[in-house]
Amino acid sequence: MTPDSPRTGSVRTDARGSESPRKQPRSRLRVWSGFARAYALANLQSALEYRVSFATQVFAMMLNDGMWLVFWLAYFDKFQVVEGWGRADIVTLWAVVAASFGLATTVCGNLFRLAGLIVRGELDIYLALPKPVLPHMLMSRMSVTAPGDVLFGVIGFGLLVHPTPGQWILFLSSILTGSIIFVAFGVVSQSLSFWLGNAEGVAEQLTNALINFSTYPTPIFRGVVKLALFTLLPAGFIAYLPVQLFREFTWLRLAALWGVAALALTLAVMVFRAGLRRYESGNLVLTRQ
């Protein structure tokens, strides 16, 4: 499963795997979107080889998310409000977080497997490819349950929030920023393996923590934990800020959200590149399946 060569072969890379600065921004965008599209198509075709299993897993994930929503609806049946958040806010939160996570792991299905690949010395196969290592690693796999998260988010938001066209645009924006932050966080936490050795367990716990804190109303947390949710574990930017945008839109908040997403992604790329310099090959002979 490799992207088709005419689209990807046109990018010059230097010895460290970074792109040549001579590339024009417009054509670079076209090349990268072609790269992502080719991988997405190949991954989807691969998943569709087992159609029943794929459909079952997508459906199961939608039901899984739906059950969490039922829990919250049951909660709001007995308790009207929590720290000023009502039923609509929780539905929005779950729709945004589920769709963001789903989009992140549909496109970058290897996101939460990076630590294992690093520690087992399985990066070699990506090092020789004519593109930076990180996008190849991230996109060369798709989580087959993740489309269920995306579908749940979109359907849940549409059916329960009854959004206006403007809110749909805001929803799309929130999904994009949320998925960028998920990817950035995943890359940083998984890259710990470059320094700590086997950091699979630590990275898994950090991911669980991020998902956990993202799916509850941020205002219930206080003090140091709240501070952490806007720094080390950026759940506040995945969940709280988008919901606040729906409650009270300001351009400043929107710009801040995109700024944080861009900053997180830049930081993630820097961390991964720094880690990659420490990578030691396992001399494994592997084939990509």
Added chain:
Amino acid sequence: MSASSSLLGIPRLLRKTVAVAEVTVASQLAYVGEQLVRTIFLVLILYTFTQLWNATNRFQDVEAVTGLSIAQLIWYLVFTESILLSAPGLRGTQVDEDVKSGDLAYRLAKPIPYPFFQLGADVGSRVFRFAINLVVGCLVALVVVGPIRLSPLSVAAAVGLTLTVFVADWVWIFSISLLSFWVEDTFGLHLLYRRLLMLLGGMLLPLEAYPEWLAAICRKLPFAYLVYHPSRLFVQHEPSGFGHARLMVLLIGVVGLLPLWTLYRFGLRRVSAQGG
């Protein structure tokens, strides 16, 4: 072999199963540190729910609505989470792996029937994980909400019922895993089963805190007997309802033997051993 001799062999089989469980627990003791790391998620959940209930209590009296104080709700959550977090991972149980890899063919040659071996191994490791989760959960609950009055008799009844729950739950988990003979990946089915236990079993909220319509549905379904009833026993002052709950859990396990036996019999026809 006559039916009577088969029946006479059952105690011996059960002794072997218990021996497998003991060996599993003994081998798991080498990984206490790893298991402790895995309880971080439990700590997070308990912390999150303490914050949620405290935040809710600032607007509405939680005890008046649920019939349980915040401390009791958190201790209840300790028990429900300990039960469910001790369950095997959703991705690839040993049975799934054995079926997919074909190792099942080799395991069938062991001097103990495959289901009994797996019963011992799975329940043994689950008991170990449950004990670790419960100890850590109780310590966290002590820190975040303080102690509550626990009745030793109720605690003993809750733990005893939970051991029966593990066996009944195993019957259904094993049956789902056996579907690997026919479907590529049983993750989705395991996930659905686990979420049904979570929601309809009353993992996050006791049934008293559910809307009446949902609580009525949950009380009629078997899931609450696997989660809610043992956990409610744990926090209540007297072990009332233990007998009925244990009977129902046993019934759930016995009823589950039918799909298990059917799937196993039909699944074995698809196994082909080629040596090597």
